[in-house]
Amino acid sequence: MRRMEKIEEVVIVGAGVSGLGTALGLHRKGIRSLVLESSDSLRAAGFAILTWPNAWKALDVLGVGDFLRETHVLLQRLVINSATTGEVIAERTFSRGEQRLNLEVRSLKRNLLLEALSKDLPPETIRFSSKVVYIEEVGKLKLLHLADGSTLKTKVLIGCDGVNSVVAKWLGLRPLLFSGRSASRGILNAPQSSISRRRLIEYFFGEAFRAGISHCDEDTIYWFFTWYPSNQAEKEAEENPQKIRELILSKLKSSKMPKDVIEIIENSDLSNGLVSAPLRFRWPFDLLWGNICKDNACVAGDAFHPMTPDLGQEVALLLKMLLCLLDAWVKHLQEMETRQRKKSLRKLRRD
Numbered sequence: 195m196r197r198m199e200k201i202e203e204v205v206i207v208g209a210g211v212s213g214l215g216t217a218l219g220l221h222r223k224g225i226r227s228l229v230l231e232s233s234d235s236l237r238a239a240g241f242a243i244l245t246w247p248n249a250w251k252a253l254d255v256l257g258v259g260d261f262l263r264e265t266h267v268l269l270q271r272l273v274i275n276s277a278t279t280g281e282v283i284a285e286r287t288f289s290r291g292e293q294r295l296n297l298e299v300r301s302l303k304r305n306l307l308l309e310a311l312s313k314d315l316p317p318e319t320i321r322f323s324s325k326v327v328y329i330e331e332v333g334k335l336k337l338l339h340l341a342d343g344s345t346l347k348t349k350v351l352i353g354c355d356g357v358n359s360v361v362a363k364w365l366g367l368r369p370l371l372f373s374g375r376s377a378s379r380g381i382l383n384a385p386q387s388s389i390s391r392r393r394l395i396e397y398f399f400g401e402a403f404r405a406g407i408s409h410c411d412e413d414t415i416y417w418f419f420t421w422y423p424s425n426q427a428e429k430e431a432e433e434n435p436q437k438i439r440e441l442i443l444s445k446l447k448s449s450k451m452p453k454d455v456i457e458i459i460e461n462s463d464l465s466n467g468l469v470s471a472p473l474r475f476r477w478p479f480d481l482l483w484g485n486i487c488k489d490n491a492c493v494a495g496d497a498f499h500p501m502t503p504d505l506g507q508e509v510a511l512l513l514k515m516l517l518c519l520l521d522a523w524v525k526h527l528q529e530m531e532t533r534q535r536k537k538s539l540r541k542l543r544r545d
């Protein structure tokens with residue numbers, strides 16, 4: 195007798211913020227999904243994410259806001275500085291002590307965000323070491339080919355597989371554009387540091403670079419550095435954690451950066467994987483004119499609309515967009531189910 199191949203209802207490719215957010219949103223609406231992740235565990239690359247009030251609204255809808263509030267400090271101020279003159283350019287107050295002034299801003303540790311989004315998912319929702327390499331259409335289903343040679347059929351396919359998305363490629367979306375800039379990020383565990391008690395986000399605008407620090411919790415400081423690699427040696431340094439740190443420090447030390455901020459980068463642990471990555475984005479007209487969905491397949495998150503990190507709004511927008519998409523998907527899935535039920539009834543009557 196021929197064994198029937200199991201057909202999945204919903205497959206999500208990628209277990210990043212958007213993949214897990216989608217799976218959790220569907221789960222809260224009573225829809226089971228399977229998440230295929232190419233890595234062998236959740237990837238916390240990127241260290242931390244600044245979250246503004248719009249992100250908190252989305253996190254609350256997904257039911258993970260309070261879990262994350264417990265482990266991350268409320269940031270009190272944003273300070274924007276010129277690294278050329280050393281002057282403060284602008285300041286904004288978000289909160290006083292634990293009192294929010296209508297602006298909830300925190301810097302989330304990426305591993306804790308992924309943990310929050312995955313902890314309520316039913317067991318076996320995420321299948322690790324499952325890299326999708328090729329997609330085929332088989333009637334109305336999508337046949338997914340995995341790197342280990344196995345295949346899997348699904349009724350609905352959602353590509354949350356980041357900037358190198360195979361689903362976006364399959365949909366025919368054009369390749370991403372390089373912004374000309376690269377970014378490096380890191381984290382420092384500094385329980386006793388005076389800087390970690392200041393609870394602020396501080397930006398520094400310098401000559402062809404932008405740097406920033408913020409606090410995740412009492413002990414941890416997140417930093418980032420975006421810059422224009424200007425020659426071959428700088429491009430090559432991107433691959434090497436030691437060289438990239440030297441390059442960042444030389445740029446910071448030749449400008450008017452506070453000494454304690456430079457020390458944060460100087461003391462960051464290289465074994466955490468300090469790297470630099472080119473910043474890419476999708477040309478907005480490609481979203482308007484390209485296929486962001488086809489029948490029962492679509493993309494979300496960075497696979498859909500990757501942005502440069504200038505506004506610190508990527509995850510907020512990604513989550514808000516997910517919630518809108520979720521409503522549309524749930525409606526679509528319910529319509530599909532009703533159509534299927536009617537078809538089975540008609541068949542029963544005929545038989």
Ligand SMILES: Cc1cc2nc3c(=O)[nH]c(=O)nc-3n(C[C@H](O)[C@H](O)[C@H](O)COP(=O)(O)OP(=O)(O)OC[C@H]3O[C@@H](n4cnc5c(N)ncnc54)[C@H](O)[C@@H]3O)c2cc1C
Nearest residue numbers: 208210211212232244325326355356377495496503508509
């Ligand atoms: C320097 C920098 C700073 C940033 N700072 C901020 C910030 O402060 N605030 C903010 O909101 N955002 C920030 N962002 C952006 C934010 O990190 C991204 O928008 C967000 O992580 C995208 O999530 P995602 O789930 O769509 O994609 P990803 O996080 O890239 O997740 C994709 C997942 O899919 C998996 N995958 C990929 N291909 C396959 C495949 N073929 N098969 C199976 N699995 C696959 C990957 O392993 C990965 O786990 C920053 C980005 C950069 C570069």
